[in-house]
Amino acid sequence: MIEGVWKRLGAKEVLRGVDLTVAEGESVVIIGRSGTGKSVLLKHVVGLIDPDRGAVRVDGQDVPALSVKELLDLRKRMGMLFQGGALFDSLSIAENVGLPLREHTRIAETQVDLLVHEKLHLVGLEGVETMRPSSLSGGMKKRAALARALALNPKIMLYDEPTTGLDPITADLINRLIRRLQERLGITSIAVTHDMRSAYHIADRIAMLHEGRIHAIGTPAEIQASADPAVRQFIEGSAEGPLLPT
Amino acid sequence: MNETSAEQLADRAPFRFILNGLRDAGEVLILLGDVLRELPGGLRKLPLLVQQMMAIGIGSMPLTLIVALFTGAVAAVQASYQFRDYVPMIYLGTVIGKSVVIELGPVLTALVVGGRVGASIAAELGTMRVTEQVDAMETMGISPTRYLVVPRVVAATLMLPVLTIFADMVAIFGGYLVAVFTLDVSGHTFTSGLRLYFHLRDVFSGLIKSFFFGAIISTMGCYYGLKSEGGAEGVGVATTHAVVASCLLILIVDYLLASFLFRVLFA
Ligand SMILES: Nc1ncnc2c1ncn2[C@@H]1O[C@H](COP(=O)(O)OP(=O)(O)OP(=O)(O)O)[C@@H](O)[C@H]1O
Ligand SMILES: [Mg+2]
Numbered sequence: 246m247i248e249g250v251w252k253r254l255g256a257k258e259v260l261r262g263v264d265l266t267v268a269e270g271e272s273v274v275i276i277g278r279s280g281t282g283k284s285v286l287l288k289h290v291v292g293l294i295d296p297d298r299g300a301v302r303v304d305g306q307d308v309p310a311l312s313v314k315e316l317l318d319l320r321k322r323m324g325m326l327f328q329g330g331a332l333f334d335s336l337s338i339a340e341n342v343g344l345p346l347r348e349h350t351r352i353a354e355t356q357v358d359l360l361v362h363e364k365l366h367l368v369g370l371e372g373v374e375t376m377r378p379s380s381l382s383g384g385m386k387k388r389a390a391l392a393r394a395l396a397l398n399p400k401i402m403l404y405d406e407p408t409t410g411l412d413p414i415t416a417d418l419i420n421r422l423i424r425r426l427q428e429r430l431g432i433t434s435i436a437v438t439h440d441m442r443s444a445y446h447i448a449d450r451i452a453m454l455h456e457g458r459i460h461a462i463g464t465p466a467e468i469q470a471s472a473d474p475a476v477r478q479f480i481e482g483s484a485e486g487p488l489l490p491t
Numbered sequence: 492m493n494e495t496s497a498e499q500l501a502d503r504a505p506f507r508f509i510l511n512g513l514r515d516a517g518e519v520l521i522l523l524g525d526v527l528r529e530l531p532g533g534l535r536k537l538p539l540l541v542q543q544m545m546a547i548g549i550g551s552m553p554l555t556l557i558v559a560l561f562t563g564a565v566a567a568v569q570a571s572y573q574f575r576d577y578v579p580m581i582y583l584g585t586v587i588g589k590s591v592v593i594e595l596g597p598v599l600t601a602l603v604v605g606g607r608v609g610a611s612i613a614a615e616l617g618t619m620r621v622t623e624q625v626d627a628m629e630t631m632g633i634s635p636t637r638y639l640v641v642p643r644v645v646a647a648t649l650m651l652p653v654l655t656i657f658a659d660m661v662a663i664f665g666g667y668l669v670a671v672f673t674l675d676v677s678g679h680t681f682t683s684g685l686r687l688y689f690h691l692r693d694v695f696s697g698l699i700k701s702f703f704f705g706a707i708i709s710t711m712g713c714y715y716g717l718k719s720e721g722g723a724e725g726v727g728v729a730t731t732h733a734v735v736a737s738c739l740l741i742l743i744v745d746y747l748l749a750s751f752l753f754r755v756l757f758a
Contacts, residue, residue: 291630320632331627334619345631393631 261457277454324394339374533641543646559658563665584684601704612712613733617719617726651705
């Protein structure tokens with residue numbers, strides 16, 4: 246999927262040769278320290294950022310080379326949960342979640358309302374339909390954004406920190422949801438997280454992004470058993486080790 | 492010349508200024524191209540367009556009218572001062588009418604609306620950009636040009652001439668009030684002066700200008716808004732740039748259009 250991607254942003258080489266292949270139906274979790282470029286990497290997959298060097302392929306299609314029309318078709322099959330939610334301030338929660346349905350399908354209005362309700366229920370939100378994003382808590386925004394990303398039943402889901410800012414109980418609900426979507430519906434998913442509990446729960450494989458490359462990759466068990474000092478330090482959450490606190 | 496020295500040259504302040512200007516101009520042209528391509532799709536989003544027309548047109552009306560009233564009043568005071576002892580006061584209405592419809596109405600309306608609407612467009616789109624709402628739109632397969640830019644550009648381009656018509660009327664009325672109540676010019680003298688040498692093409696030339704001004708204001712707001720980066724500070728910078736660029740372009744384009752309209756078209 247991602248082959249030798251390099252990307253410079255501002256004065257910083259953020260990605261320096263990232264290789265990552267995600268199989269269809271697989272769930273990969275990307276871990277790594279704040280500022281290592283995890284969000285930047287996800288944005289390459291949806292074509293929001295084009296690589297300076299290297300290739301990004303989704304379903305065999307070369308993403309940066311796609312025409313506007315082809316990119317649109319690809320994006321309709323993908324859902325992305327942004328780190329900050331990115332709900333549209335000017336629309337209510339129900340309008341936010343219903344927007345992709347109203348734009349890309351010919352589903353009748355009454356059906357749209359039902360689907361919106363169903364997606365919100367899925368992420369554990371009730372009775373927020375008419376509220377504005379600004380009057381929701383951080384965790385509620387995140388879940389509403391997740392409902393919106395799921396609206397078109399995508400085949401590929403990208404989650405940028407799906408559980409940060411959620412209480413442990415809601416976080417578990419979201420972890421189960423992500424796992425269930427992947428297992429039952431065969432959704433391919435890439436999730437970025439700092440939350441190791443969440444990573445072990447939803448990952449088939451865990452990849453650690455470090456110094457602009459995939460530093461280590463393996464099943465949760467392999468990662469847990471890893472002898473690499475950087476990996477050990479990260480999963481144990483210690484300030485001591487090769488990774489300096491910044 | 493090798494690559495480094497070319498880069499060093501490009502880094503010197505005056506060159507950087509010119510290069511940035513050229514780059515901005517190119518990017519604005521690209522944005523305008525996108526707007527034209529998305530125009531049919533954008534126009535189908537009627538509720539969005541109507542919403543923007545209300546915000547830009549109705550929202551700017553009070554400010555525009557107050558500015559217009561005082562513009563007309565000042566024009567009357569200044570003109571009468573300069574006419575004193577040389578020019579008969581019947582020409583007061585003529586000069587106010589002409590200067591308002593040709594120049595003062597369109598340009599002052601555009602500058603005021605440019606400050607108000609240009610800033611609000613840049614701040615809104617800038618906030619959407621830095622909070623990733625624009626990215627989210629794109630990943631949902633919804634074109635930001637169609638949803639955000641087209642309604643704003645079309646609404647501003649249509650509403651500015653409308654605002655200008657109202658501003659013209661109120662400014663002339665302001666001049667009339669000053670003339671009648673403080674300058675001892677009779678209402679009849681003022682209005683007959685107004686009708687003297689009145690040409691409809693003067694009004695049209697003002698409206699043609701305001702049409703361009705509307706496009707400039709909204710395009711600058713959208714361009715700098717969508718380009719903002721780096722959080723709240725970046726949005727502030729974008730807003731300032733949008734207003735400064737609008738005001739400069741309004742005056743420059745005013746000169747170019749005036750040269751074209753009065754020296755070529757109506758000459
Ligand atoms: N538009 C940009 N311009 C310049 N630099 C950028 C831009 N976007 C990101 N960066 C830089 O790229 C690096 C990676 O950013 P990114 O947001 O991907 O980090 P992250 O791994 O997602 O971190 P976090 O866990 O805190 O979300 C950061 O150092 C950031 O400063
Ligand atoms: Mg991030």
